Amino acid sequence: MCWEIYPGFAGSEVLYNEDGSVRGVATGDMGVGKEGEQKDTYMRGMELRGKYTLFGEGVRGSLSKELIRKFNLDEGRDPQKFGIGIKELWEVDPKKHKKGLIQHSFGWPLKANTGGGSFLYHFDDNLVSVGFVVHLNYKNPHLSPFEEFQRFKTHPSIRETFEGGKRISYGARAITEGGFQSVPKLTFPGGALIGCSAGFVNVPRIKGSHNAMATGMMAANAAFEAVKDGRQADTLSAYDEAYVGSHVEKDLKRVRNVKPLWSKLGTIIGVGLGGIDMWMNQLGIGLPFTLKHGKPDHAATESADKHKPIDYPKPDGEISFDRLSSVFLSATNHEEDQPVHLRLTDDTVPIAHNLPVFDEPAQRYCPAGVYEVMREDDGSDPRFVINAQNCVHCKTCDIKDPTQNINWTVPEGGGGPNYPNM
Ligand code: SF4
Structure with missing residues (x-):
């Protein structure tokens, strides 16, 4: 062969x-x-x-x-369902490293009506992998999965692990979550x-x-x-x-009803009931029907005027960071002189429709700061800018854009993030 x-x-x-x-x-x-x-x-x-x-x-x-x-x-x-997972690799203070320790959480800092959770894995010599997943069926267009992750690390019981440590890598990727009923x-x-x-x-x-x-x-x-x-x-x-x-x-x-229950009933009740159904299925006595997922993730986004903007804390540069310093750690590299690989079906949609209706959520759901709305000093003349060279290939824009106007295509071969140890 x-x-x-x-x-x-x-x-x-x-x-x-x-x-x-x-x-x-x-x-x-x-x-x-x-x-x-x-x-x-x-x-x-x-x-x-x-x-x-x-x-x-x-x-x-x-x-x-x-x-x-x-x-x-x-x-x-x-419809297929998705989440976005954002992850960092840290070298922590040896006194705080517990090789083999695994921690998972649901919820905070997300509200109960938004699905997601975290992981922390201690491995090798003083390395800790930390990540946060946000389900992409969230309704609030002001939400930023990247900022939620940064805020998650500031929780007193999490922050402590990273104090005195050094962040060495960063990455993001969408995850399929639809499971059985979406195959x-x-x-x-x-x-x-x-x-x-x-x-x-x-x-x-x-x-x-x-x-x-x-x-x-x-x-x-x-x-x-x-x-x-x-x-x-x-x-x-x-x-x-x-x-x-x-x-x-x-x-x-066996686990087909967990995600729909989570989406419909929230983190506390939904995950609890989903867990019970999952284990009963293991014993062959779970719910005898399959719950539906409902809308595709892009259609779950509601208009900006139905939700309050979220006031995320400024990054402290020690535990929490901004997007651009994060992208730098992903070692993302694209040939600069090539056609933009993030293609808009209609160039006018971001400013004419997404901005007034959704406050253009691409500015927030992209974990690499690829999409920006630039304006004159007096706030006039909004323009949609695509910094395609920053793209870490997570595919979130292709999934979450409310009108499905963004098409992720492959850039010139070899371009993209280069994740060491991730
Ligand atoms: S442009 Fe799209 S695929 Fe690239 S990092 Fe941003 S959301 Fe992910």
């Missing part, structure tokens, strides 16, 4: 056969300037063709999003979705890699058998069949 791995070449386009089946992917062109012009370094992208193509792009993959839409893979399913149809002519492209995270148990690997193996087995039988570019139904009743499906089914 021969493996070819192309690091630094992102899949930017799905290739189709004449009959509409998937033929493979194309990598992006390299050496294209800001205005779309070819530079001296220009190199055409490559076509990678296969009898079957398996898409494992992680959460909200740009090609998977296209495939789900084109082949109606989410028809009859609940789309997995196959289409010529390929399949695997891992987080389909959303196999078990949210209450905070894990998903096990299901990502298992579904990759199921799809690979189905493709192997099909190729052995001389088939190509048809539907790998054996993968759909293998998933139904599999340990992956059972894993997600």
